[in-house]
Amino acid sequence: MKRIYFTLLVAFLAVSVTAQVDRSKMPEPGPAPEINLDEPQRFELNNGLKVLVVENHKLPRVSIQLTIDNPPILEGDKAGVSSLTGALLGNGSTSIPKDEFNEEVDFLGANISFGSQSAFASSLSKYFPRILELMADAAINPNFTQEEFDKEKDKLITGLKTQEKDVSAIAGRVQTALAYGKGHPYGEFTTEETVNNVSLLDVKQFYQNYFVPANAYLVVIGDVEFEQVQELVTEAFTPWTKAAPPSFSYSNPSDAQYTQINFVDVPNAVQSEITVQNLVDLKMKDPDYLPAIVANQILGGGGEARLFLNLREDKGYTYGSYSRIGDSKYAPSRFRASASVRNMVTDSSVVELLKEIDRIAKEPVSEKELKNTKAKYVGNFVMALERPSTIARYALNIETEDLPKDFYKTYLEKINAITIEDVQAAARKYFSTDNARIVVAGKGSEVLENLEKVTFNGKSVPIKYYDKYANEAEKPNYEASIPEGTTVQSVIDKYFEAIGGKDKVAEIQSLKLVYEGSAMGATIKIEEKRTADKYAQTTFMNNTPMMGVIAKGDELYMKQGANKMALPPDLQQDMQNTMGIFPEQKIAANPDARIGGTEMLDGREVIKIEVPGKVIQATYYYDMESGLKVKEASVTSMNGQTQNQESTLMDYQEFDGIKFPTMRTSNLGPQTIEAKLLEAVINFGPTDADFD
DSSP, X not given: OHHHHXXXXXXXXXXXXXXXXXXXXXXXXXXXXXXXXXXXXXXXXXXXXXXXXXXXXXXXXXXXXXXXXXOOOOOGGGTTHHXXXXXXXXXXXXXXXXXXXXXXXXXXXXXXXXXXXXXXXXXEGGGHHHHHXXXXXXXXXXXXXXXXXXXXXXXXXXXXXXXXXXXXXXXXXXXXXXXXXTTSTTTOOOOHHHHHTOOHHHHHHHHHHHSOGGXXXXXXXXXXXXXXXXXXXXXXXXXXXXXXXXXXXXXXXXXXSSOEXXXXXXXXXXXXXXXXXXXXXXXXXXXXXXXXXXXXXXXXXXXXXXXXXXXXXXXXXXXXXXXXXXXXXXXXXXXXXXXXXXXXXXXXXXXXXXXXXXHHHHSOOOHHHHHHHHHHXXXXXXXXXXXXXXXXXXXXXXXXXXXXXXXXXXXHHHHHHOOHHHHHHHHHHHOOSSSOXXXXXXXXXXXXXXXXXXXXXXXXXXXXXXXXXXXXXXXXXXXXXXXXXXXXXXXXXXXXXXXXXXXXHHHOOEEEEEEEEEETTEEEEEEEEEOSSEEEEEEEEXXXXXXXXEEETTEEEEEETTEEEEOOHHHHHHHHTTXXXXXXXXXXXXXXXXXXXXXXXXXXXXXXXXXXXXXXXXXXXXXXXXXXXXEEEEEEEETTEEEEEEEEEEEEEEETTEEEEEEEEEEETTEEEEEEEEEEEEEOSOOXXXXX
């Protein structure tokens, strides 16, 4: 009985307390939680190396981070020397060959890596003394050999060649070069020519000049004792010769005089890379640093930010749109808002980016936006404190950025104190639409006509033209190089003549092609069957059918095993436009197909036929001299996502009087598949080919 009365009493009290709460009002936020940050213990060696130690005994692990906080370095006509220096560091030392060094690190289950002005190591704490010793030895006594230098140089040049047609890489290079100028450390870029200027002696000189202890910080975090660290670091790093890096000056960059589009023509681009940018003089120690990063978060910091909600969720122009604001104590940094968009909406996307930047500067943000952003920063900050590396990073920031000692202890108070007015003031100061440089890298033949019509706030936005290396260029002329009288039909007629003749092609009733290659350790086989009104493509992996696409009359579907799935109507329509023994037979009759200009492809001039569609935008490339098709490219846009595919066609050989490419090199995402033609079956009479 007592238990019943007690239960009723508790229930009554709970109801009474609940009744006293006014749920029509938001509860008042409590005070910011008190942040107790243990300051790292520190000491300094006679050579200038500053050491920070964070003891954390929760796990038997330790990490070591060496950071050399030098001003930006101008590499000039030897750009790439820093990359090569970083690649060569860590290849053992003058006393331990590379293979022995790596074997010992692996045996201890540790990790050691280097940059041109940094190093990192991690291991179990019981191996800390040896890992520290190995890291210090490799840092102070690097093993620079001609053999390794030549290998790394070849790797770097190969990497640069892969970026020659990479729209994102081109856009990034031009953005920084135009923002800072090529004579500034932040604006210069590495090319094959500058890498070839670098010798092993240059690497050694760069190391001697800049891998020095004057601005160096060593941060040790984990299951260690301060006294032990002090003893071991002193022994390992005292031999590091005391030195300071050479100083030099460079011109201060400045913004564009007026808002302008800087266009880079990339003929192979299947989407446009857009960045609206301006320079900002922002340092972490500035009073408006936190309001500035909060303003940027509201504008373009993630999936809940304005740019994303506008360009993706509302307009469907892109898979994502974001903004970033940098800070630097050495030189101006950049604010930039960017998006990768479909060609047909390039001009509209430029306008929407400018509108959002303009709006956040001119109109106050909402209380909800500010509240949500503050909550995100508070949550991230509190969670980050669970990681020992956070305390070390904060301590390093205080040292290198000249921050107040209590910067992070009062971080939440400062975040919570930010007002709507603070955000708007920071946006006005750091986000510009008056001196904005809008860098667009894209396919000029498809986007320039509309870009030239862009207006903002009642004014036309002028366009300047640049090449892929940020040199001023003339406006592309896509008609000049096209021979007079060239039409879609004439290009296709020449192609049919090149592969066997129009009459011979017209006699074909069915065609079967089988290509085989390898990817991800598996054998990939693609079998394609065609008639005038039917199509089937089946992909096999290790001879097992994985997926098929079937088109029979009005029935178009994807097949996986016994399962069939109808393709979306827009995709069906685009596929209907390429039916036939050869897709060119339908393309010739497509009123939307057009000549897309000419370009150089692997040293030969090609002419392009562009076939727009609702889902698939396709481009076909034909050799101007031979008439043969040498490349196919497509961009498929569905559900806010874009997939690019390219195939290079090579080594044509004759089968029953018709020529086919016997090699196809295809890029699908990050994968490259090189496939050989195994079988070409041509039927010049009636056929009952199976298309299921």
